Amino acid sequence: MSTVSKKICLIGDFSVGKTSLIRRFVEGVFSEKYLTTIGTKISRKVVNLKPSSKEIDLIIWDIEGRTKFKSIVPNYIKGATGAIIVGDLSRQETLDHLPAHIELFFQTNPKGVAIVALNKSDIIEKHKLTKLLELNNFGSNSQIIKTIVTSAKNNTNVDRAFTELAENMVDS
Amino acid sequence: MPDSIDKLIDLLLDVETPVNPTNSEPASSPKEQQSLLTKPEKKPAFLAQKIPSTVESKDSVIEISHETAADNNNTEPNSTEPSLAESETNLAAIETPQPIEVVEESVAKVAEVVLDDRIQAISSAISSLKEQNIQETNNNGFSTDFVNPGIDDWILEKEARLNELADSLNNLIPLMMELLSVKVNDSQELILQTMIPLMDRAIQERSSQDLDKMSLAIARILPDAIAQEIKIEPKSMGKAIAPELALSIEEQIRLDQDAVSLALGSEMGKAIKAQIELEKDAMVDALYPVIGNTISKYLAEEIGRINQKVENSLSREGISRKIRAKMRGISEAELILQESIVCKVQAIFLIQKDSGLIICEVQPDKEHPLESDLVAGMLTAIRSFANDCIISGSELSEIDYGNFEILLEAAGYCYIAVVISGQPKPEFRDRIRETLSKLVMQYGDKIENYQGDTSTIPPSVKLVLKDLANIETDETSEANQKKSAPILLWLILIILASILLPWGIFKYHAVKSQRITEKVAVQLDNNPQLSVYRLQSQVDRKNITITGKVSSSHLRNLAQEIVSEIAQEEKLNLDNQIIAVDVPADPTFTTQEVTRVSQLLNQLTGVGIVSDYQDYRVTITGFILDTVSTETVTSYISNIPGVKQVVFNVKQELPTVDTRIYFDSQESEIKNSTEAGKIDFIKRFLEEYPTLNLRVIPHSDSKGSKSFNQKLTLERAKTVYQTAISQGVDPNRLEIVSEELFPPDVTPDQPLWLSRHVRFEPFIPEKTLP
Incomplete structure (x- = not known):
């Protein structure tokens, strides 16, 4: 069984927790320290897909977050099969920017698939979560596999987000 | 109240x-x-x-x-x-x-x-x-x-x-x-x-009352106080603080690691400098285990390579390096060092341009493989960044870091990244380009549609990349050896040829000239006049040179005649350098020479001469029976150095001897004293003609049988011969010859006694050289 390599990107505004999600997924750790990613950081993890026992080598591109002054370098997204588009549940504007990120990704990679991760669920009260999830649902787009609430700190749904994305990438 | x-x-x-x-x-x-x-x-x-x-x-x-x-x-x-x-x-x-x-x-x-x-x-x-x-x-x-x-x-x-x-x-x-x-x-x-006695209590009490104020009060003076104390007695202050210093630093490090590093960092350099000034050896010792090993390991490798280079310094490579060093204006050692830092391909990646996924990779160094996926991703990101943010549309072609270099070469959907240690040759980039264009031409569509599944890429791609990795590493050693082998062979051949060919020609000429010289020597020696002179001949490619001294120009010309014949045979020019010296000849030598030549001439048939040399004049007496011989004799004798005149006193006809010794019938004894007296005559004749000998010829009359008469005549001849010898005649000068029984000049009608005699006939004897 040959290992297939796939490039995936994490896209979102700055400080929404992209790097934390990757660190949680790849290294299994979480740190409160905030470090801005400059340019891009690349990590790699081999994911074993259960039903087919297929192996997929995820090359994860942690892309510098979008700030007011700087848009994401589109070239970094090129050639990606999948993306996790991340928003910060505690900051509404980051959620407002999600459609723009999604559009950018599918423009660059029309055949790609994506998962929307609403991150930092640990600092949001439960009753608000369901409401926020309803408000930010991109289920209408067939290329968006699902919208999922995550927490890198509490390790909520992090592996699931990556694994489901990986599974859908192999299918596509 | x-x-x-x-x-x-x-x-x-x-x-x-x-x-x-x-x-x-x-x-x-x-x-x-x-x-x-x-x-x-x-x-x-x-x-x-x-x-x-x-x-x-x-x-x-x-x-x-x-x-x-x-x-x-x-x-x-x-x-x-x-x-x-x-x-x-x-x-x-x-x-x-x-x-x-x-x-x-x-x-x-x-x-x-x-x-x-x-x-x-x-x-x-x-x-x-x-x-x-x-x-x-x-x-x-x-x-x-x-x-x-x-x-x-x-x-x-x-x-x-x-x-x-x-x-x-x-x-x-x-x-x-x-x-x-x-x-x-x-x-x-x-x-x-x-x-005094109250002081401590006062402070204590006050402290317990209001710690903050007390602290405040003391705090103000504390820094000054400490400063003063340090000024007054630095040692005791040091002693007081010392035990806690380590602990306090430890604590500070625990609290804020960076602060200590920051505080010490700036002074570290100075401190090390100062320590080096103060005690160099200690510093060296301290650093040795770290730096020493590193350097010695590095040097050992480098020196090994340099040694090799130096050993090869006389090879083709070495000579070409000397020339290159001269051309580049750097020392040869520098060039050697540059070349010894071997250029080695660490890894080759074929990477999809957009995704940064590895299409194919080759890593010759299996001990420390690079994390290819991450390297490829990062390189792609850097390329994208450079493309987007620095100069759009241009390509990043190389990244340098220390002794490593990453060469990048991009094509349509992919790019090739070669990680190299050392300085690659400029031609290597062309090779990368060739490889890439080959790959794009053959597998362009597969590369374009690459989805991260390496099994879709044919294995030949890897072979092409491996080829690229091998060429560079082997180039310096194997390729050169392959090239240098025939060249070396040729070189040896040329050297050998350049040595052997002239040597061969020289040898050939030497042999040839040797042969000619010998031939000339023999010819010159064969000539009786020249054989006494020491004449030398030298033969080079074009000329025969004869040198030496002879006593007359005649001899010089004679030598020239003899040698010029040989020269014509061998197609050479004759250079006659013989000097004719008119030396006053030694009379003894001339006399001997004249005698010698005369003896030689006497070997000719019809020549029986005696030469007498006196006052440069040779008087030749004797018999020379034909004119040709006379000329020969004249030329030979006159060419003898010291001979200026030749007087010929020779006869061209032999004298006749009429004396006959008669015998009685059927007797072999000389009959009377008259007949015996004729022997004396013979004796005198031989004395008169020393160059002539006499044949003793006996005859008989017609009486008696033939065999009897034959026996009788031989007896008569022997008698005469013995009688002559007994009277002092040289036996060599008499020769008994039995001819006809009857004398040719006596007719049968004449008296019989006339036939019974022994007659004499002079002849020039065949003489051998003494």
Whole structure:
């Protein structure tokens, strides 16, 4: 069984927790320290897909977050099969920017698939979560596999987000 | 409450009276103090009077009056009236002993309570009392009505006095301060002694009361204090801090790691420098295990390579390096070093341009493989970044880091990244380009549609990349060896040829000239005239050179004739360098020569000569039977050095000998003395013609048988021969020849006796050289 390599990107505004999600997924750790990613950081993890026992080598591109002054370098997204588009549940504007990120990704990679991760669920009260999830649902787009609430700190749904994305990438 | 006030007021009032005058006078301006000095006659008396009273009443006040006196004492030397001042001093001297003790005591007390606090406490007590009093009066308004106006008046009165008291106290404070300071100045020791036992307690107590304030108070002086202490006695300070230093640094590191590094960092360089200056060896020792190993390992490798280079210094590579070094204007050693840092391909990646996924990779170094996915991703990101943000549309072609270099070469959907250690040759980039174009041409679509599944890429791609990796590494060693082998062979061949060919030609010529020389020598030697001379011949490619000396130009020409024949055969030019020297010939030599030549000539048939050499003239006598021989003899003899004239006294015909010795019939003995006398004639003939010999020819008559006659004639010849020898004739000069039995000149009709004889016939003998 040959290992297939796939490039995936994490896209979102700055400080929404992209790097934390990757660190949680790849290294299994979480740190409160905030470090801005400059340019891009690349990590790699081999994911074993259960039903087919297929192996997929995820090359994860942690892309510098979008700030007011700087848009994401589109070239970094090129050639990606999948993306996790991340928003910060505690900051509404980051959620407002999600459609723009999604559009950018599918423009660059029309055949790609994506998962929307609403991150930092640990600092949001439960009753608000369901409401926020309803408000930010991109289920209408067939290329968006699902919208999922995550927490890198509490390790909520992090592996699931990556694994489901990986599974859908192999299918596509 | 009024009671307590009363008590206090009373207490203070006792003090008040004596205080006032002192208060107004000494506390006044320095000018007034000066006036005090000018009028000492009144004041000392006053003061002296006051002191005892003050002592009794209140400690703090006593001090004042006493100190004023003391002050006056101090200023005494300046006084204009010494006598008065003296009396005053005396007074003071009498008075002081008692008060001083009291003063000390009081100072101790003051110190104990801390003067400031005490005064403050008093004033605050007073004011609080006042307030309380007023409040009380207000609150109990109804009662005041009752007691009014009596109490009112009382209060007013008390209040007035209280105010007075407060004023006086206020006035007192600065004075007390000054007094205290003067006292401290004056008798430091005493104060110290009194204060010391209390000091620690005071601090302790104060600390327990209000830690913050105490800390604050100490804090202000602490840095200065420490600085002072360090100045005064740095060692003890060091000792005091030392044990905790390590601990405190440890703690600080735990708290904030960066701060310590930051603080030390800037000084680290200087510190190391200083240490190196101070003790170089220690520093070297300390660093050796780290740097030493690294360097020695590196050097060992490098020196190995350099050795190899030096060993090859005489090879083709070495020579070409010398030339290259000259052309580039750097030393050969530098070039060697540059070349010894071997250029090695660490890894080759074929990467999809957009996704940064590895299409194919080759990593020859299996020990430390690079994390290819991450490297590829990062390179792609860097490329994208450079493309987007720095110069759009341009390509990143190489990344340098230390001794490593990443060469990048991009095509449509992919790019190739070669990680190289060392300095690659410029041609290597062309090779990368070739490889990439080959890959794109053959597998372009597969690369374009690459989805991260390496199984979709044919294995030949890897082979192409491996080829690229191999070429560079092997290029320096194997390729050169392959190239250099035939070249070396050729070189050897050329060298051999260049040595052997001339040698061969030389050898051939040498052999040839040797052969010719020998031939010439033989020919020259064969010539009887030239054989005595030492003539030498030299043969080079074009010429035969003959050198030597002969005694006449004739001999020179003779030699030339002989050699020129050989020269023509061998197609060479003749260079005749023989010198004809007209030497006055040695007569002995010439004589011998003439004799020798004559003997040689006598071997010719028909030549029987005797040469006589005298005074350069050769007289030749004898027989030369034909003219050709005469010429030969003439030329030979005349060419003998030293011979200038040849006199021929030769006969061309042999003489005839008519003498016949007759015998009786059938007898072989000489018959009588007449016949025997004819032998003498023979003897004389041979003496006359020394070059001639005689044949002894016997004959017989016709009587008797042939065999008998044959035997008889031989007997007769022998008889003559023996008789001649017995008479002294050289036997070699006689030769018995038996011819016809009958003599040719006697006819049968003549008498028989005529036929019975032995006749003689002269001949030139065949002579062998002696």
